[in-house]
Amino acid sequence: MKPDSHEIYGRRRSRNLGLGVVLAAFVLIVFAVTVVKLSEGADMRSPDNFGEQPPGSH
Amino acid sequence: MTDASWSQTAREPEFGDYLELLKPRVMRLVVFTAAVGLLAAPVPVHPVIAAASILCIAVGAGASGALNMWWDSDIDAVMSRTTGRPIPSGRLARGDALAVGLVLSGFSVTMLALFANLAAAGLLAFTIFFYAVVYSMWLKRATPQNIVIGGAAGAFPPMIGWAVATGGVSAASVAMFLVIFLWTPPHFWALALFRNDDYTRAGVPMLPVTAGERVTRNHILAYSLVLVPVTLAPAFSTIGGPVYLAGVVLLNARLVMGAWSVRRRDAAAAASDKYRAEKRFFGFSIVYMTLIFTLILAEAGLRSAGLAPAHWPALF
Numbered sequence: 001m002k003p004d005s006h007e008i009y010g011r012r013r014s015r016n017l018g019l020g021v022v023l024a025a026f027v028l029i030v031f032a033v034t035v036v037k038l039s040e041g042a043d044m045r046s047p048d049n050f051g052e053q054p055p056g057s058h
Numbered sequence: 059m060t061d062a063s064w065s066q067t068a069r070e071p072e073f074g075d076y077l078e079l080l081k082p083r084v085m086r087l088v089v090f091t092a093a094v095g096l097l098a099a100p101v102p103v104h105p106v107i108a109a110a111s112i113l114c115i116a117v118g119a120g121a122s123g124a125l126n127m128w129w130d131s132d133i134d135a136v137m138s139r140t141t142g143r144p145i146p147s148g149r150l151a152r153g154d155a156l157a158v159g160l161v162l163s164g165f166s167v168t169m170l171a172l173f174a175n176l177a178a179a180g181l182l183a184f185t186i187f188f189y190a191v192v193y194s195m196w197l198k199r200a201t202p203q204n205i206v207i208g209g210a211a212g213a214f215p216p217m218i219g220w221a222v223a224t225g226g227v228s229a230a231s232v233a234m235f236l237v238i239f240l241w242t243p244p245h246f247w248a249l250a251l252f253r254n255d256d257y258t259r260a261g262v263p264m265l266p267v268t269a270g271e272r273v274t275r276n277h278i279l280a281y282s283l284v285l286v287p288v289t290l291a292p293a294f295s296t297i298g299g300p301v302y303l304a305g306v307v308l309l310n311a312r313l314v315m316g317a318w319s320v321r322r323r324d325a326a327a328a329a330s331d332k333y334r335a336e337k338r339f340f341g342f343s344i345v346y347m348t349l350i351f352t353l354i355l356a357e358a359g360l361r362s363a364g365l366a367p368a369h370w371p372a373l374f
Contacts, residue, residue, distance in 0.1 A: 011070040018073030029110050033173050036106045 075149045079127055079158050080120025087347075088119040088215045094351045095219030095234055098297040098358045103223045111174045111222040115215055118166035118182045122211070124159035125190035128152050130198070133260040139253060159190070170222075178221040185214040199261070202268040209242030210235075216351070229374035233292045234354070240288050241347055244281040247274050248320065248340040252333035271325045278339070282317035286310045289350060294373045297354055299366055305353040309346050316342050 092115045096108055103111075127134065127145055135146035144150040163186050171179035193208030213235045220231035250257055250264040251274060257264040266274045289310060293303035316339040323335060360366045 008070050011072045014072045014074070015070075015076075018076075029113070032106050033110050036104050040104065 069148070071144070071150050071154070075144045076154070076158060078144050079124040079150070079155050080117070080162075081123035081126075082120075084123060084212075085116050085120050088212075089116045090348070091234075091238065091351050092116070092215040092219035094355045094358075095216030095231060096223050097219075098216075098230070098234075098354050099220045099223035100296060101223040107173060108222070111170060111178065112219065114166045114170035114173060115182060115218050115222075117162050118170070118186055119215065121159050121162035121166060122186040122189040124155045124162065125186075126194045128155035128159055129190070129194045131155070133199075133262060136260045137253075137256040139256055163190075170218075174222040175225045177225050177227070178218050181214060181218045181221055181227075185211055185218065188214075199263070202263045202265045204263065205246045206243045209239050209246075212242055213238035230292065230295045230297045233288075233295055233374075234297070236288050237285075237292070237350060238347065240281060240285050241343065244278045244285070244317065245340065245343040245347075247278050247281075248336050248343065250274065251320075251328070251336045252340075271328070275321045275323070279314075279317045279321040282313050285313065292354070294371055296372050296374070297357060298372070299357040299360065299370055301360065302353040302357050306350060309349055312342065313346055 089112055092112050093108075096103060096112065127143055131143075131145040131152055134140035134143050141147065145152055145155055163183075167179050167183045167186070170182050189208070189211035193204065193211055197204040197208055216234040216238070217227065217231045220234070221227065224231075247265055250266050251271060254264075254266045254271075258267050265277060289306050290303070292298045293306060316335075319335045320339050328334075328336060357366070
């Protein structure tokens, strides 16, 4: 058996792939939700600015 | 440590081993009931927000499953139903399950607060706490009422879905909670009857272990009878309607018949046909719950299509 063909690499590969897919999906979900919230007019400013009028609104 | 020794001893887990910690089969029911709760609510939710929120609820439920597997790995190892789980079968260490459970709990609650609202996130956090701490750590090994109270954890998802849409709690969402809450005990007692040896060996005080089969059979019938008015009530609420009412009447007739046939048998009769009636009742209880929520979903679909009757008596 060649040292780099041990079944341990298959297990590691499945973990790396799985985690990669999960992270990519997480990024996509946050992006999609952000787009939807902004297009619905949600106030996405930092809490520092709560209570202030958005720039250019008056 | 030599190069040869680590490849022999280290048993590296696969990705699927971690997924199994999240109890995918329980997750499926959580996704379904949470989605129904969200869709039955009178406030429309953007599909992207709805999908992201339901994913958070599913991951939160999975996280509480991982915490349960961390805490209960000792009893999982002696019960035949659970020996194949990742920790007792040696694929993951207990610490792995604890880490996955804690990290995903925090993540799912935080993301649900950002995607939906604080009410939904608070309910999800309480559900995880209730299942992991109140049920797994405290009640499960202490009292035969473990699943009666612990069933609340599984009953929260439709309320969380409803809170995602409405930002709060209402009579209709509590009604959905009660349906699952009161369904859980007879469902698990039927399982406990034909898995009695398992629970006895593990020292889990399920009702058949502590009070015997006779009492358990009586309890199954009593709870099934209580379920009849509890499942009929939502028919006369904002989430119900004639289709729900008709379906639930049929389902309850079948449930009570099944519970009655379990009630009138004794241990000897059950042993002679290998718990056939009990297994059938257990199997039907899953169909029963799935169809009740399918009926709520159907009513929501009819309402949004404008096909619901105008003068249906919605009392709450």
